[in-house]
Amino acid sequence: MPHFVCRFLLPAVFFTSLCAWADPSAVYATCAACHGEKGQGNTQMQGPVLAGLSADYLTRQLLHFQNGSRGQHADDVQGQQMAAMAKSLLPQDSDIQALAAYIEKMPVPNERRLLPGDLKTGNAYYQNNCGACHGGQGQGNPALKAPRLAAQDMDYLRRQFMHFKQGLRGNADADKAGRQMAMMAKVLPDDKIEDVLAFISSL
Structure with a gap:
């Protein structure tokens, strides 16, 4: 995610997490900027596909971003940005599993980009x-x-x-x-x- 997008989103993210956390779809609306409205990913924003990932995996990765187990290396720019988003979007008392369960239900995208290779x-x-x-x-x-x-x-x-x-x-x-x-x-x-x-x- 470009730095100017982060500066724009982070204040709004905190407000969203406080006011709309009871509705995982409302919280995900912020995630959609980088990961797509249906979790299909966004190559321009370097946001990976979330649809098709299990709720357990999504929960674990969000917690890793929050607790510093992921996204801390100086050369991992995207990881650092996601760690900042995870900490702002999801306060400690957030129901991360509810958000993960919401994402898990998204349909796996059908589009494929075939790479050359053997x-x-x-x-x-x-x-x-x-x-x-x-x-x-x-x-x-x-x-x-x-x-x-x-x-x-x-x-x-x-x-x-x-x-x-x-x-x-x-x-x-x-x-x-x-x-x-x-x-x-x-x-x-x-x-x-x-x-x-x-x-x-x-x-």
């Missing part, structure tokens, strides 16, 4: 390195705390994968799943990342 190689590396947690079709697995990857914005996936690989994300003690993902990210060869992303984009 799908056969991408499929092989995906199934060997990612499929056990994220599902063979990228559907996610709440029991393993693994989010859905299919239908996600590929630029966002690439950025987060590199954040895990480079140590910008997944270092906090409270983020066990993040630490596991950081470890797995380091296993995938750099020259196979685009092939894996190409395969995910085809799901």
